[in-house]
Amino acid sequence: MFDYKSVGLEESDLKAMYKWMDLGRKIDERMWLLNRAGKIPFVISCQGQEATQIGMAYAMQEGDISSPYYRDLAFVTYMGMTALDSMLAAFGKRDDISSGGKQMPSHFSKREKGILSQSSPVGTQIVHGVGAALALKMDNKPNIAMATVGEGSSNQGDFHEGLNFAGVHKLPFVCVIENNKYAISVPDSLQYGAEKLSDRAIGYGMHGEHVDGNDPIAMYKVMKEARERALNGGGSTLIEAMCTRLTAHSSDDDDKYRPKEEREELKSLDCNLKFKTFLLEEGIINEQWLEQVESEHKEIVNQATKEAEKAPYPSPEETYTHVYEEGSLDNA
């Protein structure tokens, strides 16, 4: 782990970061159980990417805008998407803040928390983040906008177009590639020829960082620096965080394209486990503290699940609402 004191973090910060990583993991794990029990149709996981997500989230501030992607459960949980919000989305219930049961789960959206709505065609959210950064700059706001993508999406045209524009205008923007080395079944060797995706930064006139995304402290450091750079007129940053996809692509994927040995080996790269071990070894936490966190999170997840399960579905009439602004056009 990166030396936390050198980046201004204290023991209490590390404990807080671990808690958020654990909460993200626990919500995610529960969703898989619910899916396998036939209660929710679909899960797409953040497991193995929590260190990257909480490391960067911890460096963000009130008023910052995020344009996340579908694996960012732990990230959006930190940013203000509650366990109940996520469960309501998983069940497709009316009060799902992201979409009112219209989109598949993990298409995060929450205006109040600056989380921009996203779709399923990957990479489109990057230019939205860039546009948000443009608006922040126009209004002289002391905030950044950031977008996350998988390394798969980094090959989309919108990645190139958006980062180029951010570079031209030195926008207060950060793009984080959560590189888990697989675009569903396609390995990184068939996705890009570059040694490091962060090397692309120079082509966009921005700063590039390649970081161990399994280390939340290292991730925090580069994000904090990127944020400061952005607000000090130093322009945008492209961060490539090397992380691990511990699960299949989604609940509808069998993961058989990755050899069993490879999948077994991934477990040793579990960022939550590694961080926990580090904190125990450093004497920052102990088993008693962990038990308390476990039970706290179990309670949160149980409560959210119970409440979401009994919450109402949208009424069929809601098929027709919010196509256009109410009182303007009506084509339904």
Add this chain to the structure above:
Amino acid sequence: MPKLSYLEAIQQGLDQAMEKDDDVFVLGEDVGKKGGVFGVTLGLQQKYGEARVLDTPLAESNIVGTSIGAAMLGKRPVAEIQFAEYILPATNQIMSEAAKMRYRSNNDFYCPITIRSPFGGGIHGALYHSQSVESIFANTPGLTIVIPSTPYDAKGLLLASIESNDPVLYFEHKKAYRLLKEEVPESYYTVPIGQADVKREGDDITVFTYGLCVNYCIQAADMLSEDGINVEVVDLRTVYPLDKQTIIERAKLTGKVLLVTEDNLEGSVMSEVAAIIAENCLFDLDAPVMRLAGPDVPAMQFAPTLEDEFMINPDKIKIKMRELAEF
């Protein structure tokens, strides 16, 4: 009241929108220093500065996508896509993102962007500077597609589009830019979106059309009036969603309907107009619904002989109108 060209009316509308609301900004290729390849945005950068009139890199998906992101934070971007054909690289951003933003976020976000783009033929623009692309977007709920036919409407519809809290595609006919002139109020005004307009009354046949073809249809109608044929010309103005009520009402009035577009015949917005009439006016019709459109070949061509064959003109319309009137 001063006479303004279609182009000048759009220009004045943009200027007034920017003056009225600081959140309105213009972005696109060549819109700043040059003032647009047709000169529509001329002078705006000098007046409002580089921060509000942005010359963007040549990347259409970025123009629309960053507009969406800025709009989600409360801005009102007016994006220019240099030619309608060039909007295609941005279709994902328009159809998957902007159009669905309000719906997919359950009204938490909305997307007040206006995308202006010159369309239409008759200017020797050949395949990629002459097309009508509206039908590509015209079954995308959440989007609004506006196509003005006169300077007055051009200004009023543009201001209504910019005021709209949902994404609007605003297609302006490039041949109309300097061809059409009329008196346009200097004051700020809007023309309602979603409403067709009867541009010429008549009781023998009803013609539905939009864009430059409105002017051509009126010319043809005037020629036919000398023969005692009274033609009504209805300007759709908003081609999506369509003003069904006016379409049904005006079709029933004469019972003889001609649909004119310079888009390719099959699958144009007129196909939907025909369906609305078929569903609602069957027993009021005295003739089959007739269509006049571009042929189903890829797009308008460069050589004048080929371009004339593709493009609609008042003579072609007159012949078709007479055929319908005499049916």
